[in-house]
Amino acid sequence: MIELSHVRKRFGFKKVLQDVSFTAEQGQITCLIGLNGAGKSTILKAIMGLTPIQGGAIRIDGRPPGKDMYERVSYIPDHLIVPPSQRLSEALRFMEDFYRSWNPARANELMAFFGLDAKERAGNLSKGTAAKFNLVLGLAQDTDYVIMDEPFSGIDLFSRESVAAVFSSELVGERGVLLTTHEVGEIEFLLDKAVLLRQGTVARSFDCERVRSEEGKSVVDVMREVLLA
Numbered sequence: 001m002i003e004l005s006h007v008r009k010r011f012g013f014k015k016v017l018q019d020v021s022f023t024a025e026q027g028q029i030t031c032l033i034g035l036n037g038a039g040k041s042t043i044l045k046a047i048m049g050l051t052p053i054q055g056g057a058i059r060i061d062g063r064p065p066g067k068d069m070y071e072r073v074s075y076i077p078d079h080l081i082v083p084p085s086q087r088l089s090e091a092l093r094f095m096e097d098f099y100r101s102w103n104p105a106r107a108n109e110l111m112a113f114f115g116l117d118a119k120e121r122a123g124n125l126s127k128g129t130a131a132k133f134n135l136v137l138g139l140a141q142d143t144d145y146v147i148m149d150e151p152f153s154g155i156d157l158f159s160r161e162s163v164a165a166v167f168s169s170e171l172v173g174e175r176g177v178l179l180t181t182h183e184v185g186e187i188e189f190l191l192d193k194a195v196l197l198r199q200g201t202v203a204r205s206f207d208c209e210r211v212r213s214e215e216g217k218s219v220v221d222v223m224r225e226v227l228l229a
C-alpha cells in the first residue's frame with residue numbers, strides 16, 4: 001500500500017500541500033483528481049522522493065521511500081525523458097541496463113500492443129505516440145506499483161481506448177496504479193478509487209463503485225459537488 005499521512009509541502013512561501021492523507025492499494029487503480037495547480041504532480045514526485053516534503057510521512061508497504069524505491073515503484077512522468085536522437089530500441093536497451101526491475105519480454109509485448117516501431121527516433125514521435133512509449137517504459141518494469149502523471153494526455157480517442165485496455169490487462173495485472181488525469185469522464189469506468197484534492201487537502205476519497213451503486217453518482221458528479229462547492 002502507498003500511504004500518505006498528513007503530508008505538507010511548500011515551495012518558498014507557497015503552501016501547496018497543507019495536510020494530505022490517503023492510500024493507494026495494490027490491485028486497484030487510484031486516481032488523484034484536482035483542478036490545475038492542486039498539487040497532483042507534486043504528490044507523485046514526493047512519493048518518488050523527487051521533491052522533499054516539509055511534514056508528514058510517505059510509506060510504501062510500511063517502509064519510507066529508500067534506495068530500493070525504483071525496484072518497488074515505477075514512475076511515468078507527464079513527458080518522455082529520452083534524448084530526441086535516440087531510437088526507441090536504444091532507449092529500451094538503456095532501460096534494461098539501468099533498471100534491475102526491467103522485464104524485456106513485457107517491453108516487447110507492450111511495443112506490439114501499441115504498434116510502436118523500435119527503429120523510430122524519440123524526437124520524431126507524435127505527442128500521442130510519445131505518450132504510448134512513455135507507458136512502455138513505465139509498465140515494462142516489474143514493480144508492485146506504477147505511478148502515472150497524466151497518461152492520457154495528448155492521446156487521440158481511439159488510442160485512448162487501447163491505452164485504457166492496458167489497465168484491465170495482464171500488462172498491469174495486480175499492481176497498484178496511482179494516476180492523475182483531467183480526462184476523468186472518459187476513463188472513470190477504469191477507476192477503483194478517487195481522491196479529490198482541494199486547497200491542499202483531500203476533500204473526499206471514495207470507492208467509485210460504491211458511490212455509483214449507493215449514491216447513483218459518477219466520479220464527475222462528485223467532482224462537481226466537491227471541487228466547485
Ligand SMILES: Nc1ncnc2c1ncn2[C@@H]1O[C@H](COP(=O)(O)OP(=O)(O)OP(=O)(O)O)[C@@H](O)[C@H]1O
Pocket residue numbers: 011016034035036037038039040041042043
Ligand atoms: N518547482 C516548483 N517551484 C515552485 N512552485 C512549484 C514548483 N512545482 C510546482 N509548483 C507549484 O505548486 C502548485 C502545484 O503544482 P502541481 O504541478 O503539483 O499541480 P497539478 O495539480 O499537477 O496541476 P495541473 O493539473 O495543472 O498539472 C502550483 O501552484 C505550482 O505552481
